[in-house]
Amino acid sequence: MARVLIADKLESSGVELLQAAGIEVDNRPGLKGDELKAAIQAADAVICRSQPKLSAEYFDNPGKMRAVARAGVGVDNIDVAAATRKGVVVMNTPGGNTVSAAEHTIALLLALSRRIPAADATMKAGGWDRNKFVGTEVAGKVLGVVGLGRIGREVARRAKGLDMKVIALDQFVTAAKVAELGYESAASLDELLPRVDYLTLHVPGGAETKSMVGARELGLMKKTARVLNVARGGIIDEKALADALAAGTIAGAGVDVFSVEPIAADNPLAKAPNIVITPHLGASTLEAQENVAVEAAQLIKDFLLSGQVANAVNMAAVNPAELAEVRPYVDLARRLGLLQAQVAQGAIRKASLTYRGELAGQKTKLLTAAFTAGMLEYRLSEGVNLVNADVLARDRGIEIAESSSPKKGDFAALLHTEVETEAGTTVASGTLFGDQYVRLVQLGPFRMEGYLDGVLLVFRHHDVPGLIGFVGTIFGKHKVNIAQMTVGRTSPGGEAIGILNLDNWPSDEAVAEVKAHPQISSVTVVKLPAAGELPAWLG
Numbered sequence: 001m002a003r004v005l006i007a008d009k010l011e012s013s014g015v016e017l018l019q020a021a022g023i024e025v026d027n028r029p030g031l032k033g034d035e036l037k038a039a040i041q042a043a044d045a046v047i048c049r050s051q052p053k054l055s056a057e058y059f060d061n062p063g064k065m066r067a068v069a070r071a072g073v074g075v076d077n078i079d080v081a082a083a084t085r086k087g088v089v090v091m092n093t094p095g096g097n098t099v100s101a102a103e104h105t106i107a108l109l110l111a112l113s114r115r116i117p118a119a120d121a122t123m124k125a126g127g128w129d130r131n132k133f134v135g136t137e138v139a140g141k142v143l144g145v146v147g148l149g150r151i152g153r154e155v156a157r158r159a160k161g162l163d164m165k166v167i168a169l170d171q172f173v174t175a176a177k178v179a180e181l182g183y184e185s186a187a188s189l190d191e192l193l194p195r196v197d198y199l200t201l202h203v204p205g206g207a208e209t210k211s212m213v214g215a216r217e218l219g220l221m222k223k224t225a226r227v228l229n230v231a232r233g234g235i236i237d238e239k240a241l242a243d244a245l246a247a248g249t250i251a252g253a254g255v256d257v258f259s260v261e262p263i264a265a266d267n268p269l270a271k272a273p274n275i276v277i278t279p280h281l282g283a284s285t286l287e288a289q290e291n292v293a294v295e296a297a298q299l300i301k302d303f304l305l306s307g308q309v310a311n312a313v314n315m316a317a318v319n320p321a322e323l324a325e326v327r328p329y330v331d332l333a334r335r336l337g338l339l340q341a342q343v344a345q346g347a348i349r350k351a352s353l354t355y356r357g358e359l360a361g362q363k364t365k366l367l368t369a370a371f372t373a374g375m376l377e378y379r380l381s382e383g384v385n386l387v388n389a390d391v392l393a394r395d396r397g398i399e400i401a402e403s404s405s406p407k408k409g410d411f412a413a414l415l416h417t418e419v420e421t422e423a424g425t426t427v428a429s430g431t432l433f434g435d436q437y438v439r440l441v442q443l444g445p446f447r448m449e450g451y452l453d454g455v456l457l458v459f460r461h462h463d464v465p466g467l468i469g470f471v472g473t474i475f476g477k478h479k480v481n482i483a484q485m486t487v488g489r490t491s492p493g494g495e496a497i498g499i500l501n502l503d504n505w506p507s508d509e510a511v512a513e514v515k516a517h518p519q520i521s522s523v524t525v526v527k528l529p530a531a532g533e534l535p536a537w538l539g
């Protein structure tokens with residue numbers, strides 16, 4: 001029975017969805033340190049929000065855990081690079097809390113403009129001051145939206161409904177698209193800042209956006225301007241913002257997210273004037289939590305029960321129908337990778353894959369990952385799968401290149417692979433017969449029709465009469481049965497290759513006797529999975 005650890009507060013609908021699918025749920029939000037590590041290792045998958053900090057140490061030994069679903073958007077509490085290295089797929093649920101985060105932004109915008117929290121606190125302390133809390137209207141004011149993604153767009157739409165004028169800035173949204181949405185666009189932050197009465201940030205967190213608004217940027221804004229951050233802590237430099245608020249060079253701020261959460265006691269924003277702060281409440285609505293809990297549970301259920309990968313931040317999507325369609329080719333690609341790793345001599349520098357005929361452009365990323373996984377599987381002790389194959393290859397300085405050519409040659413579909421090592425380049429090509437039977441059709445310069453399963457004995461030789469009989473006699477003597485055989489040659493009497501499928505691993509003596517033949521130049525024994533045997537990641 002599959003087991004899922006719920007490591008954060010999750011709505012019961014998500015828990016129930018998993019249980020109804022026959023999945024065991026270990027619902028223990030708040031676990032930390034060794035307890036969290038042990039619970040992760042005992043689970044097949046984990047669901048969390050932003051509370052647990054799943055740093056690299058939790059992926060050092062993930063046990064049988066293969067997937068993490070973030071019930072929310074930001075995955076900055078998860079060390080995605082470490083997860084990827086260990087072959088753990090990380091998924092999120094973008095969209096489920098978009099409306100809630102946008103509404104929270106608008107709530108902060110209005111609360112700030114009408115000074116509602118301060119007025120409320122004064123009244124609760126017994127006061128009644130109608131002069132101190134004079135606010136500003138938002139209608140007619142300019143709102144600068146940085147990041148016109150899911151949340152930025154919902155905020156902009158609502159701001160328009162409040163009669164605000166929106167100017168948007170997004171690195172990846174064209175001015176034409178911004179105009180189509182009905183907003184003006186800014187070419188840069190420096191151009192935007194002096195023009196806005198309100199600035200709201202909706203970009204992802206991380207190194208690229210850290211301190212994107214600092215002292216210099218705040219200095220470009222009007223003294224009457226207000227800033228909002230419902231995205232990620234640190235996108236606005238906290239000290240610079242606190243200083244600007246204290247100096248009155250900025251009129252106010254609404255902040256939901258902090259560089260350290262829960263907020264550190266000495267965070268300068270906690271005591272700054274004219275600020276409204278909330279403890280990361282953007283997604284904290286019944287609706288959003290219901291959405292993300294169900295979405296995250298569904299992602300994990302689909303992953304564990306049918307191998308579906310959706311919304312992954314560290315691998316391409318794989319849905320069961322597509323996987324079923326390409327599964328034989330994924331199997332072929334992995335077997336070619338395994339073969340190449342055993343026939344290529346020396347350290348691998350580069351693998352180039354060409355997808356020909358009907359394979360051109362068809363899920364080639366998935367097939368390339370499967371080839372790479374196969375190639376590394378033979379040489380690495382750590383678990384390799386579709387998630388980490390590429391990164392593990394890059395870690396080892398192996399370049400992976402792929403190209404496609406729709407032109408059909410001798411086969412309707414062909415996967416041609418070339419592996420470069422310091423000793424030279426090895427070529428191996430494969431195809432499917434009858435859409436399901438995996439076949440090797442080229443090894444080195446030789447054309448053939450060989451099987452890619454079980455134990456293969458590959459021997460390069462000179463094409464002379466009696467040689468095949470000689471090899472057969474040796475294996476007969478050593479009681480190794482030959483199940484299949486294929487030969488390829490450049491020309492009669494020229495260079496040739498023989499591939500025998502053996503029923504068991506040949507002894508060193510048998511191999512040495514074959515090698516001793518003066519017309520045989522090399523012998524390699526290759527181990528491949530049995531026919532139809534798939535790796536766990538493809539099962």
Ligand SMILES: NC(=O)c1ccc[n+]([C@@H]2O[C@H](COP(=O)([O-])OP(=O)(O)OC[C@H]3O[C@@H](n4cnc5c(N)ncnc54)[C@H](O)[C@@H]3O)[C@@H](O)[C@H]2O)c1
Pocket residue numbers: 073074075094095097098101146147148149150151152169170171172173202203204205208209230231232256257280281282283284
């Ligand atoms: N406070 C909360 O509870 C809460 C809830 C949900 C999401 N969030 C956060 O809100 C942010 C936005 O989420 P989203 O779902 O809208 O993400 P999104 O990916 O849909 O949108 C982000 C947008 O930012 C743009 N962008 C990235 N870097 C940029 C840059 N340097 N300059 C300009 N534009 C840039 C991208 O092109 C994209 O359009 C994220 O940081 C997310 O973690 C917070």
Ligand SMILES: O=C(O)[C@H](O)COP(=O)(O)O
Pocket residue numbers: 049050051071072073074075097280282283284
């Ligand atoms: O990235 C997100 O989805 C939000 O920041 C919400 O985080 P939370 O799930 O911890 O409330």
